[in-house]
Amino acid sequence: MRVLSGIQPSGALHLGNYFGAMKQHIELQEENECFYFIANYHSLTTIQDPERLRELTRDVAFDYLTMGLDPEKVIFFRHSDVPEVTELAWILSTVTGKGLLERAHSFKDKTAKGLGVNMGLFCYPLLMAADILIYRSDVVPVGKDQVQHIEMTQDMAGYFNQTYREVFVRPEPRLNEAFVVPGVDGQKMSKSYGNAIDLFGDPKATKKRIMSIKTDSTPVEDPKDPAQCNVFALLKLIAEPEEAREWERRYRVGGLGYGQAKKRLAELYEEKFGSKRELRAQWAARPDDVEDILRSGGRRARAVAQEVMAEARAACGLVTAKH
Numbered sequence: 001m002r003v004l005s006g007i008q009p010s011g012a013l014h015l016g017n018y019f020g021a022m023k024q025h026i027e028l029q030e031e032n033e034c035f036y037f038i039a040n041y042h043s044l045t046t047i048q049d050p051e052r053l054r055e056l057t058r059d060v061a062f063d064y065l066t067m068g069l070d071p072e073k074v075i076f077f078r079h080s081d082v083p084e085v086t087e088l089a090w091i092l093s094t095v096t097g098k099g100l101l102e103r104a105h106s107f108k109d110k111t112a113k114g115l116g117v118n119m120g121l122f123c124y125p126l127l128m129a130a131d132i133l134i135y136r137s138d139v140v141p142v143g144k145d146q147v148q149h150i151e152m153t154q155d156m157a158g159y160f161n162q163t164y165r166e167v168f169v170r171p172e173p174r175l176n177e178a179f180v181v182p183g184v185d186g187q188k189m190s191k192s193y194g195n196a197i198d199l200f201g202d203p204k205a206t207k208k209r210i211m212s213i214k215t216d217s218t219p220v221e222d223p224k225d226p227a228q229c230n231v232f233a234l235l236k237l238i239a240e241p242e243e244a245r246e247w248e249r250r251y252r253v254g255g256l257g258y259g260q261a262k263k264r265l266a267e268l269y270e271e272k273f274g275s276k277r278e279l280r281a282q283w284a285a286r287p288d289d290v291e292d293i294l295r296s297g298g299r300r301a302r303a304v305a306q307e308v309m310a311e312a313r314a315a316c317g318l319v320t321a322k323h
């Protein structure tokens with residue numbers, strides 16, 4: 001089975017990135033043909049400082065390698081090393097109605113929050129569909145909030161195949177257990193919302209951030225609903241299942257202060273992610289080796305993309321000179 005996913009280098013990776021995507025990516029590498037890319041084209045909608053973008057792209061690579069991504073098992077590459085995806089995005093735009101893009105949740109959410117909106121953001125689903133279709137991906141691991149983009153990709157593949165001929169396969173979403181990871185304010189954890197807990201943050205700063213997680217005003221002695229608590233939502237992701245069940249029981253019987261749960265969450269964070277800071281520093285000290293990994297992955301990914309694009313161009317009647 002061919003698996004495809006990408007992650008934007010638009011800020012430091014955080015717990016939402018790990019539990020929403022990275023953890024699943026690393027698990028899937030054991031038994032599947034995986035294409036994982038650092039989506040620097042997508043980041044241009046928000047990052048317009050060239051050195052910052054280069055730095056963030058490298059940081060994503062360091063983080064993935066630190067957490068266990070094996071470049072011998074997956075094709076790990078930069079988005080921009082496969083420029084054919086932008087060509088395919090244009091072709092898909094010629095068979096896709098504007099109304100489909102206007103219904104995108106991500107576009108509507110950012111507009112509602114007053115965040116800067118440009119045509120790159122509006123056309124995001126076109127480039128995302130090209131990312132998926134150009135490798136004939138069978139499965140795309142996503143969080144629940146991203147399922148709409150996969151459905152839109154399915155629609156676009158259908159539009160192209162009906163307009164011309166059968167070129168693209170229908171991808172399917174693969175949901176993980178952590179549908180939405182809450183940030184410190186209770187909204188979905190996101191770099192854009194400034195509510196994230198970084199993957200390899202400074203120990204003191206991260207503990208302070210965890211202790212600031214928004215909770216309600218239920219008295220210590222009263223029972224609490226763990227399903228409504230942002231602290232528990234994060235704790236159950238990091239803790240072993242048996243410990244998570246014990247915390248759930250303590251919530252329900254009462255006598256538990258939110259501060260206790262926050263302190264344990266900070267300990268678990270440090271055990272799981274803090275212990276890898278040294279390994280992360282070792283990868284960061286080897287930028288040439290990481291560059292070799294990305295370039296090699298880019299060559300392998302582009303070979304597949306070029307083959308698919310040749311079929312797409314032929315189906316459309318596009319003629320290109322042979323070099």
